[in-house]
Amino acid sequence: WLENDQKFSATSASVRTLFELATTEMWVDTMYAAADSVAPYMAPRRDNKQYGAAIFFCLFILVGSFFVLNLCVGVIVDKFN
Numbered sequence: 001w002l003e004n005d006q007k008f009s010a011t012s013a014s015v016r017t018l019f020e021l022a023t024t025e026m027w028v029d030t031m032y033a034a035a036d037s038v039a040p041y042m043a044p045r046r047d048n049k050q051y052g053a054a055i056f057f058c059l060f061i062l063v064g065s066f067f068v069l070n071l072c073v074g075v076i077v078d079k080f081n
Helices: 011-022 027-036 050-080
Strands: none
Touching: 011 027, 011 050, 027 050
16 A cells, blocks of 8 residues: 555654645545554554544645634734734
8 A cells, every 4th residue: 555645653743644634635635544553563444433533624724724814804804903
């Protein structure tokens, strides 16, 4: 199997992956890879953690997107005041 660019094995890679999720870039591929994960150094199994991964990623995107949107609106409002 091939290793994904989005991973949680190192802190820098984890932060980059979470940033990509918050900006909704390629989040579906990351969610599918997380749903297929089993354990470290084990082959992925299709839909192993299907519901847990879907709930986590959807909640993270909702919270992350609202946070980014609030930051953008806050900067725009602050700029024009």
